[in-house]
Amino acid sequence: MKLSAREDASQLASIDDRIMPLINIVFLLLIFFLVAGVIREVEPVDVDPPRSMVEGESEVAPLTIYVSADGHFALGDDVLTDDAFNVAVTEAVLTDPEQAIRIVADRNVDSTKVITVLETLRSAGASRVKLTTQMQAAP
Missing domain, CATH: 3.30.420.270 (Nucleotidyltransferase; domain 5)
Known part of the structure; x- marks a missing residue:
């Protein structure tokens, strides 16, 4: 059974509509962790001060x-x-x-x-x- 071009386009649009919120959430999480993360200087040798x-x-x-x-x-x-x-x-x-x-x-x-x-x-x-x-x- 062959689907028409219009049905293929509507299925692709349906998949895009379901994936777009997921992509938005992933980017928002990425931005959150970039902003909230602690950036500190990396020491050249492993040191644990007293x-x-x-x-x-x-x-x-x-x-x-x-x-x-x-x-x-x-x-x-x-x-x-x-x-x-x-x-x-x-x-x-x-x-x-x-x-x-x-x-x-x-x-x-x-x-x-x-x-x-x-x-x-x-x-x-x-x-x-x-x-x-x-x-x-x-x-």
């Missing part, structure tokens, strides 16, 4: 140093070896010794790694260094 009860705003620093739990260093978005890290930090600090420097260290990192970073910054002449922590919920 918790703190102190309230305070963390200012955006032009130079951010990351220290992962396994002792890897990152300067900005670049993961570096120990020697390359020391050279890069020294060069970055020498360009502007008064710039704010933020250290984001994992809570499980060996403290000697953080001390090494602080000593490198001190020897390079850095004067404004801040250690980043996460706000802990009140007990």
